[in-house]
Amino acid sequence: xxxxxxxxxxxxxxxxxxxxxxxxxxxxxxxxxxxxxxxxxxxxxxxxxxxxxxxxxxxxxxxxxxxxxxxxxxxxxxxxxxxxxxxxxxxxxxxxxxxxxxxxxxxxxxxxxxxxxxxxxxxxxxxxxxxxxxxxxxxxxxxxxxxxxxxxxxxxxxxxxxxxxxxxxxxxxxxxxxxxxxxxxxxxxxxxxxxxxxxxxxxxxxxxxxxxxxxxxxxxxxxxxxxxxxxxxxxxxxxxxxxxxxxxxxxxxxxxxxxxxxxxxxxxxxxxxxxxxxxxxxxxxxxxxxxxxxxxxxxxxxxxxxxxxxxxxxxxxxxxxxxxxxxxxxxxxxxxxxxxxxxxxxxxxxxxxxxxxxxxxxxxxxxxxx
Numbered sequence: 001x002x003x004x005x006x007x008x009x010x011x012x013x014x015x016x017x018x019x020x021x022x023x024x025x026x027x028x029x030x031x032x033x034x035x036x037x038x039x040x041x042x043x044x045x046x047x048x049x050x051x052x053x054x055x056x057x058x059x060x061x062x063x064x065x066x067x068x069x070x071x072x073x074x075x076x077x078x079x080x081x082x083x084x085x086x087x088x089x090x091x092x093x094x095x096x097x098x099x100x101x102x103x104x105x106x107x108x109x110x111x112x113x114x115x116x117x118x119x120x121x122x123x124x125x126x127x128x129x130x131x132x133x134x135x136x137x138x139x140x141x142x143x144x145x146x147x148x149x150x151x152x153x154x155x156x157x158x159x160x161x162x163x164x165x166x167x168x169x170x171x172x173x174x175x176x177x178x179x180x181x182x183x184x185x186x187x188x189x190x191x192x193x194x195x196x197x198x199x200x201x202x203x204x205x206x207x208x209x210x211x212x213x214x215x216x217x218x219x220x221x222x223x224x225x226x227x228x229x230x231x232x233x234x235x236x237x238x239x240x241x242x243x244x245x246x247x248x249x250x251x252x253x254x255x256x257x258x259x260x261x262x263x264x265x266x267x268x269x270x271x272x273x274x275x276x277x278x279x280x281x282x283x284x285x286x287x288x289x290x291x292x293x294x295x296x297x298x299x300x301x302x303x304x305x306x307x308x309x310x311x312x313x314x315x316x317x318x319x320x321x322x323x324x325x326x327x328x329x330x331x332x333x334x335x336x337x338x339x340x341x342x343x344x345x346x347x348x349x350x351x352x353x354x355x356x357x358x359x360x361x362x363x364x365x366x367x368x369x370x
Contacts, residue, residue: 048338054159059111065356068343073107075309078301086295090215091324093131102129105311106202116248125207126316135322141207148189150283198238212279212328224273229266266298315344
């Protein structure tokens with residue numbers, strides 16, 4: 001297999017806030033890549049196609065056959081085991097005391113399938129659960145606890161501000177600084193990206209649904225919720241020195257080693273909203289004092305390369321939901337669904353046309369296409 005192309009750490013000489021800007025863009029790419037509603041960016045109508053174009057431009061390069069965001073990752077497989085505690089919240093069969101198999105993926109932020117794990121601030125878990133009554137639940141979760149910006153316009157502006165300048169091949173620092181100044185909510189995310197400790201493993205990372213959803217129980221009662229997957233693997237802080245010394249593929253190598261010894265578990269913890277909590281703005285965290293209910297566990301049993309694994313052709317659309325789970329009305333969710341579809345179709349065309357063949361053939365085995 002040919003070697004992957006050399007990688008240059010383009011962040012080494014940048015000011016710290018520029019790195020935080022890039023991290024926030026990765027976070028937003030997963031969650032805010034949306035908005036086709038006329039009038040938001042008048043006089044031009046922003047469509048899912050235009051937004052994916054902007055993401056590709058922001059990446060600096062398109063890798064045919066790979067996901068436009070979170071291009072590097074691995075497939076995982078296992079099951080979700082409900083404990084019965086969620087049945088009062090939602091009528092989904094998956095919250096009963098049953099096991100629901102899933103296919104999923106672990107990934108890192110960024111549009112390059114050759115990115116370095118020790119430079120990736122954002123980590124993600126995506127799942128496609130299948131219940132024994134034939135329903136699906138797709139989730140796309142991330143290590144950040146809230147989004148960097150609060151509106152469609154803001155993320156689109158951020159995407160454009162991060163696009164490489166043709167003259168330099170790098171984003172224009174002045175445009176990035178102007179964006180950060182115009183969006184004060186970004187400061188909260190920047191503080192998280194700068195100060196939150198890094199984990200040493202995918203296995204010990206917490207993954208957050210971030211957006212609000214609505215659970216409907218058998219009596220027809222609805223509650224606004226958010227959820228997180230909280231690891232049973234003890235958290236270990238990764239120091240800056242360890243990150244510098246770490247192998248660029250250390251996350252996938254660590255995952256394989258851990259699964260060779262035993263399965264890995266995360267508890268699904270649901271947070272219940274109260275009056276006044278932001279339902280339509282995922283940049284606003286909810287207070288820690290809110291009620292938390294553990295409804296079951298995610299059990300990862302195996303991993304495989306995305307180039308040959310079952311998750312390669314799955315679009316982890318967060319609005320593919322089972323009975324008893326609904327979108328909250330957050331416009332982010334509807335728009336994510338639309339943009340994910342465009343990105344997925346482009347990737348599938350790459351694969352079907354053969355233009356992805358060379359790129360996938362040269363990819364390291366842990367790379368995950370999207």
